[in-house]
Amino acid sequence: xxxxxxxxxxxxxxxxxxxxxxxxxxxxxxxxxxxxxxxxxxxxxxxxxxxxxxxxxxxxxxxxxxxxxxxxxxxxxxxxxxxxxxxxxxxxxxxxxxxxxxxxxxxxxxxxxxxxxxxxxxxxxxxxxxxxxxxxxxxxxxxxxxxxxxxxxxxxxxxxxxxxxxxxxxxxxxxxxxxxxxxxxxxxxxxxxxxxxxxxxxxxxxxxxxxxxxxxxxxxxxxxxxxxxxxxxxxxxxxxxxxxxxxxxxxxxxxxxxxxxxxxxxxxxxxxxxxxxxxxxxxxxxxxxxxxxxxxxxxxxxxxxxxxxxxxxxxxxxxxxxxx
Amino acid sequence: xxxxxxxxxxxxxxxxxxxxxxxxxxxxxxxxxxxxxxxxxxxxxxxxxxxxxxxxxxxxxxxxxxxxxxxxxxxxxxxxxxxxxxxxxxxxxxxxxxxxxxxxxxxxxxxxxxxxxxxxxxxxxxxxxxxxxxxxxxxxxxxxxxxxxxxxxxxxxxxxxxxxxxxxxxxxxxxxxxxxxxxxxxxxxxxxxxxxxxxxxxxxxxxxxxxxxxxxxxxxxxxxxxxxxxxxxxxxxxxxxxxxxxxxxxxxxxxxxxxxxxxxxxxxxxxxxx
Numbered sequence: 293x294x295x296x297x298x299x300x301x302x303x304x305x306x307x308x309x310x311x312x313x314x315x316x317x318x319x320x321x322x323x324x325x326x327x328x329x330x331x332x333x334x335x336x337x338x339x340x341x342x343x344x345x346x347x348x349x350x351x352x353x354x355x356x357x358x359x360x361x362x363x364x365x366x367x368x369x370x371x372x373x374x375x376x377x378x379x380x381x382x383x384x385x386x387x388x389x390x391x392x393x394x395x396x397x398x399x400x401x402x403x404x405x406x407x408x409x410x411x412x413x414x415x416x417x418x419x420x421x422x423x424x425x426x427x428x429x430x431x432x433x434x435x436x437x438x439x440x441x442x443x444x445x446x447x448x449x450x451x452x453x454x455x456x457x458x459x460x461x462x463x464x465x466x467x468x469x470x471x472x473x474x475x476x477x478x479x480x481x482x483x484x485x486x487x488x489x490x491x492x493x494x495x496x497x498x499x500x501x502x503x504x505x506x507x508x509x510x511x512x513x514x515x516x517x518x519x520x521x522x523x524x525x526x527x528x529x530x531x532x533x534x535x536x537x538x539x540x541x542x543x544x545x546x547x548x549x550x551x552x553x554x555x556x557x558x559x560x561x562x563x564x565x566x567x568x569x570x571x572x573x574x575x576x577x578x579x580x581x582x583x584x585x586x587x588x589x590x591x592x593x594x595x596x597x598x599x600x601x602x603x604x605x606x607x608x609x610x611x612x613x614x615x616x
Numbered sequence: 617x618x619x620x621x622x623x624x625x626x627x628x629x630x631x632x633x634x635x636x637x638x639x640x641x642x643x644x645x646x647x648x649x650x651x652x653x654x655x656x657x658x659x660x661x662x663x664x665x666x667x668x669x670x671x672x673x674x675x676x677x678x679x680x681x682x683x684x685x686x687x688x689x690x691x692x693x694x695x696x697x698x699x700x701x702x703x704x705x706x707x708x709x710x711x712x713x714x715x716x717x718x719x720x721x722x723x724x725x726x727x728x729x730x731x732x733x734x735x736x737x738x739x740x741x742x743x744x745x746x747x748x749x750x751x752x753x754x755x756x757x758x759x760x761x762x763x764x765x766x767x768x769x770x771x772x773x774x775x776x777x778x779x780x781x782x783x784x785x786x787x788x789x790x791x792x793x794x795x796x797x798x799x800x801x802x803x804x805x806x807x808x809x810x811x812x813x814x815x816x817x818x819x820x821x822x823x824x825x826x827x828x829x830x831x832x833x834x835x836x837x838x839x840x841x842x843x844x845x846x847x848x849x850x851x852x853x854x855x856x857x858x859x860x861x862x863x864x865x866x867x868x869x870x871x872x873x874x875x876x877x878x879x880x881x882x883x884x885x886x887x888x889x890x
Binding site for chain 1: 722745752779782
């Protein structure tokens with residue numbers, strides 16, 4: 293595993309989450325773990341798996357355009373003591389195969405790591421078949437499955453190595469394209485699956501986010517801070533198991549805001565709301581994300597605008613919720 | 617193994633199925649499918665498969681995957697014959713919070729390679745495991761996957777079937793329990809898949825068709841070497857051996873009364889449940 297050096301962060305930033313996962317982390321993992329396999333459903337090239345395929349042909353399996361079968365094959369490999377990385381677009385990986393995932397990963401607890409690429413609205417002009425804003429909701433409803441959504445490629449890189457070293461089923465949700473903003477700082481040290489990261493601490497509002505929306509959130513928070521609204525910013529890269537200690541610490545805030553490139557139903561916002569709902573007194577939870585609808589297809593920037601996921605819109609929404 | 621010996625094992629399996637069905641009470645049991653595959657299981661566990669009850673995870677073992685897992689009742693009986701399950705576990709089955717319920721749960725210590733209940737999932741799992749074994753140079757272990765003919769409605773079966781032929785995984789042997797009945801009636805009426813043997817042949821298999829209740833034919837089919845991956849089509853009768861359940865769709869899952877039970881025991885001329 294490589295260090296979090298400035299040089300690495302620069303390189304990974306250019307590659308994006310998928311490029312870093314499939315083109316860097318997976319190669320290291322396949323080299324280190326002789327019992328690791330990589331599976332694709334006719335998306336090797338588009339996923340950036342060419343090097344994995346050429347370097348490890350014996351442990352690389354293309355199942356064709358048959359995602360459900362991919363999960364079954366992954367389960368069989370895992371049943372024989374292997375750690376299996378299965379990857380394709382997040383939409384087909386999670387939704388087409390849901391029962392296979394529930395059966396093999398949830399019920400049978402197979403050591404399969406799903407890597408869902410281009411989650412959220414990354415696929416822009418491809419339209420709704422290629423968007424994935426229900427995946428966190430459905431994945432976290434299945435017992436036993438860890439659900440992670442890295443904020444940047446450096447987090448994705450670390451999560452991959454931790455996933456390889458940890459037994460058990462996991463869904464890794466990759467967001468954003470190439471040339472991603474890196475929020476990880478070399479001096480901060482690494483992240484740990486299951487433990488959120490407080491990027492800054494404030495007293496009025498807590499903004500909790502997951503995924504590559506991180507940069508947008510940071511810009512919105514700058515606007516809030518410029519008006520004297522003191523804001524905590526929390527990178528909740530692990531949605532399940534949820535870091536409830538962190539949520540407990542934020543209990544005294546005026547409002548809790550969740551931001552995600554996902555439906556406001558059942559995702560990070562759902563998970564956070566469920567946590568606070570168990571207390572008689574708790575702060576209001578404001579969920580920012582895709583409302584309950586299919587978006588009219590457009591370029592990614594326009595889709596984010598519609599979903600209220602721009603710095604200005606997030607900032608205005610929070611101001612409004614604070615009655616300012 | 618000789619005919620007489622194998623038929624005796626099959627009879628033991630049928631008697632255990634009947635006992636479990638009786639104990640399950642009004643909740644009912646999958647007697648039809650269980651009896652349909654009793655002879656297949658007898659041959660597999662009696663003479664074909666390698667396994668070691670004292671070392672259930674032995675890498676050289678053959679793996680049985682009950683993809684048509686609603687017939688678990690037959691697997692339970694076969695695993696008791698093999699020594700993985702106790703008489704008590706059979707007697708307690710399908711009641712209360714018993715270890716054995718209507719579908720099997722993966723637990724290799726008791727011979728369960730796979731959790732079942734969701735149809736169409738077993739063949740892909742076997743195929744994945746076969747890749748793993750091939751790549752670690754275990755050339756001996758085989759996977760026997762029992763699939764229902766109704767189950768073949770599931771598209772996932774055919775995704776896995778293609779995969780097995782594409783990767784030439786000869787150690788995976790699908791066995792189709794072709795009894796022509798599914799929940800809602802005749803398979804030909806509910807969803808006609810045409811000629812089952814032709815279907816598997818067209819996927820790239822060498823197909824062997826047998827009478828699924830003739831233990832010697834079954835044994836020979838399992839032992840036959842083939843060029844391509846092998847698929848066995850076992851022509852069977854749902855409910856086989858239970859006179860009133862044979863070819864009767866109502867016995868896919870049904871409640872066996874004490875009187876019915878006594879009748880069958882009488883017909884079989886065996887001791888029955890005490």
